[in-house]
Amino acid sequence: MSYAFLRGVILMGFGLLILGLVLSGGIVYYIAPIMMPFIYFGMVTFFILGAVQLFQDKEDDHPQPWPVYVLFLVPLTAGFILPERGLDSSVAENRGVQYGAAAHGPGLQAEESESDTPRADSYLDDPDGYMEALGGTEEEEADEHAPLDYEDEEWFEGYYEELFETYAGADEIAVDEDTFIDVLTLLDLYTDSFEGTEVEVYGFAFREPDFDENRLVAARFGMTCCVADAGVYGLIIDSEEAADFGDDTWFQARGTIRAGTYNGQEVAILEDAELEPIEQPDSPYVYPGYQ
Amino acid sequence: MVNQTRIRPDILGGAVLLFILIMFLFQDVLTFEAAPSAWINVNTIFLGIVIEAAPFLLIGVLLSSMIHLYVTPEQIARWMPGKGIKTLLPAALVGTILPLCECAIVPVVRRLIKKGVPFQAGMVFLVAAPILNPVVLASTFFAFRNQLEIVYVRFGLAFVLSLVIGLILYLVFKNKGPVIRTRPGEVHVHHHHHHEHGQGVAARLKEICSHAAEEFFMMGKYLLIGAFIAALFQTFLDRSVLLSIGSDEIASVAVMMGFAYILSLCSEADAFVASSFGNQFTPASISAFLLYGPMLDLKNTIMLFAFFRTKFVIVFMITVTAAVFAGVLLTFAVIS
Known part of the structure; x- marks a missing residue:
């Protein structure tokens, strides 16, 4: 048998x-x-x-x-x-949404795709050879990363400073999936400089239990490997039309950035926003480690 | 005996073939849109874990099958000379170059122990390899670029703790007989392989594939159960409950270890989840999360209980838990 x-x-x-x-x-x-x-x-x-x-x-x-x-x-x-x-706002509520500050960790991984994809490919082409070869490449890899150890603080600041230069002075910023986490981090790091800037952003509607009826969040799940590790990132939005958008509906918001506070933390808030329903984008998630 | 209660394999196979073909061809029509959204979330996470873990499990069972069919106990003895505690350090060093995550490592370790690798060395592999590998190093580095002490603690402690865990298990179980369960029906079939050595590459590949396929089902069933329970927790557990204790030095370490256990993340991705906790948790508790999860989690516990003696698994779990907890608290008491 x-x-x-x-x-x-x-x-x-x-x-x-x-x-x-x-x-x-x-x-x-x-x-x-x-x-x-x-x-x-x-x-x-x-x-x-x-x-x-x-x-x-x-x-x-x-x-x-x-x-x-x-x-x-x-x-x-x-x-x-x-x-x-895709995952919906009930999962977002259980996982907790990050408004800025905590998001800067994953926002840094722009380079990761360069280092990981070829590795994954070589694994695929020849898993055994790859495994054998690893003994040798490990040292090289350590060397390759070593210089970064000393300047990671500067690198971190440098990355966002450079990004800041790109966006600073712009009258308006349109956020898409590739820039979602980066721009949210910038808005959080340099909230004061961006005050008065027009920002356009899209995501699904999410509400914290303590929000009043004019407030909602444009949220996105950020995924690294698979949905199990997805975290939620979002921008707080104040709008008179907020009540028209139920949880999990996809919308686009256009408004002006103001510095505000939520839960005792300083956060960027998109004020006087005009909201518009949109179709769910092809890719419901954003990818912090992949650009 | 058992055969009489069996369903005839060919009939079951034919029925399943038809079932899968119908689902594949008509999946658009058959979609069950009315399913409650909470269960769609569970399903999404469950499938996410299964689909992501499957390639790594396949790598694990392929490697295990190669060892099973073509590595003799004599060769193992030649590669891993020494006995008792002398095997621990070489095992930890080998663990650092084996790029296997926690989904792939259990079948490989089980196979190595069956082939004569001392169990203490096997357990050092089991806890060291999923952390001490280049892919995990890279992802941890990227996630904690601005908090490098966590990277150092993760990799330094993983090495040291793997030795400590191996040593404790050796001292407890050195005279207690085999730690692996022998399953009925498995014992008698293990002598017929080696005479097929000379049959050429194609025959060898075919044999590896067919053995790996069987082992995939043996291992995969535990992955499915573990992934499902993890998906339930992932969907319904409110993380703010955890955050409320995040700032307490000792409690937060314990909480994050429990959390790592339940989430059952791949060790290649856990660093990004840990970094998403941001400043709400102490560096010690984040390090505990990163050390404990790859060594022990819900999905590999179920595999361990199936393949190792119950008492051994319980002692292993207690040892790993105590070692990580004490190791992390001590380390951070010293460095901060």
Whole structure:
């Protein structure tokens, strides 16, 4: 008795699930673009292992009772049947939204894609060679990063100073997904300098329990590897139209930056904003480590 | 005996094939839009963890299968000479060059111990490899660029603690017999592999694949259960409850360790989650989060209980917990 055929079918099913998500674009709800090389590797491996199992006729080495295989149908069924949708404001509420200050950590990772993507690729091309090679590259890597150790403070300030130069003096700033976290961090670091600047931003509506009816947040989930690590970033908005926008509706806001306080912290607030409903963008998340 | 209650594999396989094909071809029509949104969130996080962890689990079972089929206990003994506590330091050094995360490491360690690697060395791998690897170093560095002491503490302490944990486990279990469970049905099949050595690359690859496929199901079922529980917590746990205790020196360390355990993040991504806590938590508690999660979390606990003796897993968990807790508090008492 062998369950090889059943295993083959399920493995193929996982390959198909990933393929379907990649083709439909739904994969963006689960996985950050930076991890995609690993996901492709997983998909191909599922197909290969599945194909080998379909045509296998030997006895099982590790016999599993059949309910184990049924368990693997759960993620498959859920993946195919349940709607693909981004996380919503109930999760945002449980995770806590970051208004500026705390966001600057992840905002710094602009370089990460450069260092990680080739590594992921080399892993894919030749996992074993890659693993062997790591012994050697580790030292080089340490060297490569070492100079940064001494100047990381300056680097941090330099990065945002430079960015500040780019935006300072602008009468208006339109924030898109690539600049969402960077601009929010700038607004927080240099709130006073940006007072009076017109800002246009879009996100989904989120409310803290203590907000009054004219206030809401344009929020985005920022994802590093997968949805499990997604954090929430947002800009507080005061607008007379706020009440028209229920939680989780996507909207665009245009208003003027003022320095304000929330929970005893100084934050940038977008005031007198005009709000407009928009369609959910193709990519519901923003990616701090990927540009 | 058992065979009579089994469903015939070919019928089950055929039914599942049909089921999957229908779902794949008609997924747009079949979408269950009315599902409650909280459960869609659970599903999104659950699938996110599973899809992200799957490639790494596959790497783990492929590596494990290669070791299983083509590495002999004699070779292991040659690579890891020495006995008792002399194996700890080499194991920690090997752990630093194995780029395996916590999803991939359990099958590999289990296999190595079965092949004759001393269990204390295996456990040093298990706790060291998911932290001490280049990808994790890079992500931690980027997340904590402006707080480098956390990077140093994470990697320095991970090395030291892996040795301490290995030493304690060795002292407790050195004369207590095997730490690995032997599963019925597995013992008798392990002698037939080595005669197939000379059959060429294609046959070898096929054999690795078929063994890896079986092992994927053996390991994957625990990943599925762990990922589901983690998704429940991720969806319904209100993090502000944690933040209210964030500033207390000792309580915050304990809370962040518990949090790391429940979240079951990949060690490659946890640094970014930790940095999102920002200044609300102490550096000691952030370091504890970064050390404890990769060593022990919900999804690998379930795997550990399945493959190691219950008593051993319990002692292992207590040792890791105490070592991380004490190590972090001591370190920060000294450096601050």
